[in-house]
Amino acid sequence: MSPSAATAPIPTTTTTSTVDYPPSSPRPPALTVRQLSKYYGPILGCRDVEFEVAPGEALGIIGESGSGKSTAMRCIAGDHDATSGRITMGTVGDGHTDILTMSPSDRRALRVKDIAVVYQDPSEGLDLGVSAGGNIADRLTAAGWRNFGRIRERAAELLERTEVPLDRMDDPVRTFSGGMRQRVQLAKALANRPPLLLLDEPTTGLDASVAAGVLDLIRDLLEETGVGAVVVSHDFKVIEMLTRRCLVMHQGHVVEQGLTDQLLEDPQHPYSQRLVGAARG
Amino acid sequence: MTVLDALPSVEHAAVLDESSKREIRRAILTAIAVPGYQVPFGSREMPVARGWGSGGLQLTLAIVGPDDVVKVYDQGEDGGVNAANLRRLIRRSEGVETTTDPRQATVIQTRHRVPEDELRADQTLVLQVPVPEPLRGVERDMNELRRMHAEGDYSKMWVSLYEDLVRNGVITETTGYPCLVGGRYVIATTPIPRWDVPPLHQAAFLSLFSAGREKRIYAIPPYTDVEPLTFEDVPFEVEKVSARCRCGLVVPDGDLQSYQVEIPQQDGSSVWACSDTDWCTRQRVEAGLLDPSAITETEVDL
Incomplete structure (x- = not known):
């Protein structure tokens, strides 16, 4: 055995994407949220949030800090326990199973197979001490992958697709820049082709040019993979670029929803008008 | 004045009282009922350091x-x-026979090794364990560790094996290789070498692991699957030494093999020898290389 540098082969990959999904067909919604409420003690997180995400659709949730958009997302992800409500997924059980009533271990299994999350802070979604490939291996081994060669191959494919240099595959993520960490998070999230991707402020905190690059990548990935997505952001540019339909949240409530371009052109609710006005500045 | 001197040489002069023994036996029963699960027990102060x-x-x-x-x-x-002292203490305390021959023993207490001889169903192997938690290296939070075991969530372990392979080209874990017991719990086979892992799989005998400092007991009941964690395309390998034992009988890749250890010499060189000394001695006697009368039972009760 030699304690030298990486001796495991980095497989070469074809340029075609393998992050693919079957073409969309009349299927039940990827995600249905009904009357979702969350209170932190007496404090309102979000209340009576309702929406659906069709398979392959990207839905935006926009609002200022504290509007409850991240709370709603974390209740769906299972990071927080919802106070009340009902959430079903087309791919879970018979499509009518309320995932909020599942046991904690079943919820965690859901996070491996059916739901992937990309967080604003990469340290929430990644183990920074582990290599980029190892982070992807985490999701794949949790999903039952046990073949080292195939895990390496899949990780290389994903990193290539998310434009992380392959010679950095075996370096700890801690040594990566912010933009590259987000790319690794995306690669990990899509590793085992989950039907639903939750993106929580995926480009907030990146500088403008890097954010634009990551945003382009996310848009392409959403299109290619046909993954259903919920994009949470305070930034209209992100929502405009990634989604066709969106909700506006304010003080824990959904105040308006509609097609993204219409909503930006002609906001109805006074808060939406203020929000759009501020963004158009 | 030693602890042994303090013990009157009468029956029931045990260093462990009967109710403590009963509590430990209850923990053992739980451990056997749930193979690989670490059962907490009230580890007592012993006349040896933890x-x-x-x-x-x-x-x-x-x-x-x-x-x-x-x-x-x-x-x-x-x-x-340490072994000689423990053996003497057990003999004095419990009034049992002791031996060095594993074929004659009914209970074999060991650190670092499983006997080279194939053990039988009427024998019990007791392993002294320093670190019972196989996930200690990948997770520090005790509550999280409990959750991982409860849900059989061992992906962090797999990631550490992956990282090891990427960095070193091989899985470098030497002793305490993580194994899945009965398809359910991952245990640390601590601290035996990889060489001794295969004999635990579907073994006729009962293996009991006990960590006094960490206060945990776990077990591999007879005829239980013990699978070393490894990737499908990366076979589990045991230690291989190309040297030959100084006993002259054990050759690499020959019919007669045993776990070899390196013994450093005065001049800076080293020789290799069978780790299991009793086994090595018997092989030499059988081969006519050693006169059985030359082996003397030197152990005496002080």
Whole structure:
């Protein structure tokens, strides 16, 4: 055995994407949220949030800090326990199973197979001490992958697709820049082709040019993979670029929803008008 | 004045009281019922320091009866100071016979080795364990560790094996190789070498692991699957030494093989020898290389 540098082969990959999904067909919604409420003690997180995400659709949730958009997302992800409500997924059980009533271990299994999350802070979604490939291996081994060669191959494919240099595959993520960490998070999230991707402020905190690059990548990935997505952001540019339909949240409530371009052109609710006005500045 | 001197040489002068033994036996029963699960127990103060076999000692004291024959060895060596002292303590405390021959023993307490001889269904192996938690290296939070075991969520372990392979080209874990027991719990086979892992799989005998400092007991019941964690395309390998034992009988890749250890010499060189000294001696006697009369039972009750 030699304690030298990486001796495991980095497989070469074809340029075609393998992050693919079957073409969309009349299927039940990827995600249905009904009357979702969350209170932190007496404090309102979000209340009576309702929406659906069709398979392959990207839905935006926009609002200022504290509007409850991240709370709603974390209740769906299972990071927080919802106070009340009902959430079903087309791919879970018979499509009518309320995932909020599942046991904690079943919820965690859901996070491996059916739901992937990309967080604003990469340290929430990644183990920074582990290599980029190892982070992807985490999701794949949790999903039952046990073949080292195939895990390496899949990780290389994903990193290539998310434009992380392959010679950095075996370096700890801690040594990566912010933009590259987000790319690794995306690669990990899509590793085992989950039907639903939750993106929580995926480009907030990146500088403008890097954010634009990551945003382009996310848009392409959403299109290619046909993954259903919920994009949470305070930034209209992100929502405009990634989604066709969106909700506006304010003080824990959904105040308006509609097609993204219409909503930006002609906001109805006074808060939406203020929000759009501020963004158009 | 030693602890041994303080013990009157009468029956029931045990270093462990009967109710403590009963509690340990209850933990053992739980451990056997749930293979690989680490059962907490109230580890007692022993006349040996924690980390020197206090866990194994309490377990042996709790299970031996008057008809048992006990072998204690350490790193494959019966003559080690720690092993000899534990053996004498058990003999004095419980009034049992002791031996160095694993074929004659009913209870074999060990650190670092499983005997080279194939053990039988009427024998029990007691392993002294320093670190019972196989996930200690990948997770520190005790609550999270409990959750991971409860849900069989071992992906962090797999990631550490992946990282090891990427960095070193091989899985470098030497002793305490993580194994899945009965398809359910991952255990640390601590601290035996990889060489001794395959004999635990579907073994006829009962293996009991005990960590005195960490206060945990776990078990591999007879005829239980013990699978070393490894990737499908990366076979589990045991240690291979190209050297030949100084006994001259054990050759690499030959019919007669045993786990070899390196013994440094005065001049800076080293020789290799069978780790299991009792086994090595018997092989030499059988081959006519050693006169059996030259082996003397030197152990005396002080």
